[in-house]
Amino acid sequence: MQQITxxxxxxxxxxxxxxxxxxxxxxxxxxxxxxxxREASLTAGYTERFHxxxxxxxxxxxxxxxxNVDVPTARxxxxxxxxxxxxxxxPMERFLLQERYMCEDAEYITDYNVYTQKFQPPISEGTxxxxxxxxxxxxxxxxxxxxxxGGDSGSR
Numbered sequence: 780m781q782q783i784t785x786x787x788x789x790x791x792x793x794x795x796x797x798x799x800x801x802x803x804x805x806x807x808x809x810x811x812x813x814x815x816x817r818e819a820s821l822t823a824g825y826t827e828r829f830h831x832x833x834x835x836x837x838x839x840x841x842x843x844x845x846x847n848v849d850v851p852t853a854r855x856x857x858x859x860x861x862x863x864x865x866x867x868x869x870p871m872e873r874f875l876l877q878e879r880y881m882c883e884d885a886e887y888i889t890d891y892n893v894y895t896q897k898f899q900p901p902i903s904e905g906t907x908x909x910x911x912x913x914x915x916x917x918x919x920x921x922x923x924x925x926x927x928x929g930g931d932s933g934s935r
Contacts (some may be wrong), residue, residue, distance in 0.1 A: 790916060794926035799915045802922055803880040806861045809854040811883050817843045864921040872914035874898075875907070 819840050865876050878897045879888060894907035902910075919925035 781899070788920075788925065789928045790919065791926045791928045792818060792912070795919045795924075796912075796915055798924040799919050799922075802918075802924060803876070803885075804863065806881065807883070807885055808859060809858050810881075814851050814854065816847045819843050860922065864918055867921070868917055870916055871910050872917070875910055876914050876918070879911075 813876055861881075865881070870877070874897075875893065878886060879890065879893045882888070888905060890904075890911075894904060895901045898907075916925075
C-alpha cells in the first residue's frame with residue numbers, strides 16, 4: 780500500500796510577509812474608504828479627429844455604469860475573501876490579525892501595543908512573532924500569495 784504524503788512549502792519569510800501585509804492594507808483601503816461613483820458628462824465635448832478611423836464610437840454612459848457596478852463588486856469580493864480566510868484561522872491568530880492589521884487605525888498601532896495591551900494576559904514579543912508568522916503563513920496559502928523559497932518566485 781502506497782502512503783500519500785503532503786509537504787507544506789517552505790516560504791520566503793520577508794517576501795511572504797510583505798505580500799500579506801500589502802493584501803491587508805488593500806483590504807483596509809477597500810473596507811474604510813468610500814467608493815465615489817462616476818457620473819456622465821451632460822455637456823458636449825469637442826474631440827478633434829484626424830484622418831484616421833472615425834467609425835469608432837464610445838458609449839460613455841455604459842462604460843460609467845459598468846465601472847460603477849464592477850469596481851464595488853470586485854472590492855466587496857476581495858474583502859469577503861480576506862475576511863473568510865481570517866475567520867478560518869485559530870482564535871489567537873485571528874485576534875492578532877484583526878487587532879493589528881484589519882482595524883481602521885491599524886497604520887497607527889504598533890506590534891508592541893498589540894502584544895502588551897491587546898492580548899490579555901500580555902504575551903512576549905517572541906510568542907507574538909511566532910503567532911504572527913503562523914497567521915501570515917496560513918493566510919498567504921489561503922489567498923494564494925505565498926512566495927516560496929528557492930529559484931522561482933512561488934505562486935505569486
